Amino acid sequence: MAGKTVGLSRTLALELARVTERGAVAAAYLAGRGDEKAADQAAVDAIRKELNSLDIDGIVVIGEGERDEAPMLYIGEKVGTGKGPKVDIALDPLEGTTLTAKNMPNAMAVVAMAEGGSLLNAPDVYMDKIAIGGGLPEGVVDLDRSPTENVQALAKAKGVDVSHITACILDRPRHADIIREVREAGAKVTLITDGDIAGVIATTDASTGIDIYLGIGGAPEGVLAAAALRCIGGQMQGRLVTSNEEQKTRAARMGIEDFNRKYNMEEMASGDVIFAATGVTDGSMLDGIHFNGPAVSTHTIVMRSSTGTVRSIKATHTQMEKFVKP
Numbered sequence: 542m543a544g545k546t547v548g549l550s551r552t553l554a555l556e557l558a559r560v561t562e563r564g565a566v567a568a569a570y571l572a573g574r575g576d577e578k579a580a581d582q583a584a585v586d587a588i589r590k591e592l593n594s595l596d597i598d599g600i601v602v603i604g605e606g607e608r609d610e611a612p613m614l615y616i617g618e619k620v621g622t623g624k625g626p627k628v629d630i631a632l633d634p635l636e637g638t639t640l641t642a643k644n645m646p647n648a649m650a651v652v653a654m655a656e657g658g659s660l661l662n663a664p665d666v667y668m669d670k671i672a673i674g675g676g677l678p679e680g681v682v683d684l685d686r687s688p689t690e691n692v693q694a695l696a697k698a699k700g701v702d703v704s705h706i707t708a709c710i711l712d713r714p715r716h717a718d719i720i721r722e723v724r725e726a727g728a729k730v731t732l733i734t735d736g737d738i739a740g741v742i743a744t745t746d747a748s749t750g751i752d753i754y755l756g757i758g759g760a761p762e763g764v765l766a767a768a769a770l771r772c773i774g775g776q777m778q779g780r781l782v783t784s785n786e787e788q789k790t791r792a793a794r795m796g797i798e799d800f801n802r803k804y805n806m807e808e809m810a811s812g813d814v815i816f817a818a819t820g821v822t823d824g825s826m827l828d829g830i831h832f833n834g835p836a837v838s839t840h841t842i843v844m845r846s847s848t849g850t851v852r853s854i855k856a857t858h859t860q861m862e863k864f865v866k867p
């Protein structure tokens with residue numbers, strides 16, 4: 542059945558957990574060493590190797606960059622043994638390279654898999670994003686409304702005062718206006734230095750205190766976050782931000798026709814989707830990698846859109862060193 546799209550077998554969910562576990566452990570050996578590139582490369586190598594052992598006919602649609610700029614896991618690279626279902630792969634082997642280099646919270650290894658042809662082929666440009674968790678009326682927030690309107694509508698839908706709404710926003714000068722506006726509307730802002738996939742997913746978990754994600758981050762991370770939300774529930778919209786001709790040319794090469802199109806979650810990730818992430822450093826959603834002599838502990842979240850099952854997998858590995866130690 543090589544080359545045929547047949548939906549995703551549930552065993553692939555556990556296979557994907559193994560992939561992100563390896564990537565996260567490889568990066569964790571280099572956490573806190575101040576070398577973003579080395580940690581990223583370690584995760585890329587480990588994830589590529591593990592993906593290539595899977596019986597899938599995979600193609601990287603969200604990867605490390607375009608062919609001329611990324612030697613491995615470039616967009617268009619074939620992965621897997623070729624003996625299995627045709628799948629799209631989206632990955633960020635180390636989401637939070639800076640977080641890892643500085644040994645700060647929330648770095649993780651992330652991979653999503655979907656039926657062939659069902660993930661948005663987004664170029665590595667920025668994306669304006671908005672996301673909220675599940676159980677709320679469809680369309681309660683919208684990328685085309687102001688931050689004020691969105692936090693007010695969300696407060697109303699949640700039946701709380703706007704002062705109880707918290708927006709997660711990347712701490713960047715480009716967000717000065719949104720941050721000010723959200724605060725002026727009476728809501729709270731939680732700033733993050735990096736890692737907006739975790740920021741988007743945080744909206745789905747009441748214990749994080751995050752109600753809404755707002756602002757501009759990477760488009761690849763946007764598609765990965767949409768894949769996660771497809772599984773765990775929630776709403777998300779994204780719009781590419783192309784700031785020059787070179788970026789527009791790249792987007793066009795990837796099949797984007799309308800640069801200003803607003804994508805909803807299903808348009809970024811349709812069909813059957815599996816999402817896995819393993820913590821590299823301790824974070825709000827995942828524990829990081831911990832080394833205890835030869836034992837390595839990992840914490841992974843794996844989710845499937847077809848059933849909505851979300852698994853949290855804590856594992857202890859005693860043979861990991863021989864596979865991924867640098």
Ligand code: VTB
Pocket residue numbers: 636637638713734735736737738757758759760762763
């Ligand atoms: C964004 C965000 C990521 O890097 O891509 C950001 O989506 C890069 O934005 O989660 P800047 O150019 O402003 O740094 C991350 O934070 C980490 O990859």
Ligand code: MG
Pocket residue numbers: 581605633634635636
């Ligand atoms: Mg990356």
Ligand code: MG
Pocket residue numbers: 633635636637759762
């Ligand atoms: Mg990233």
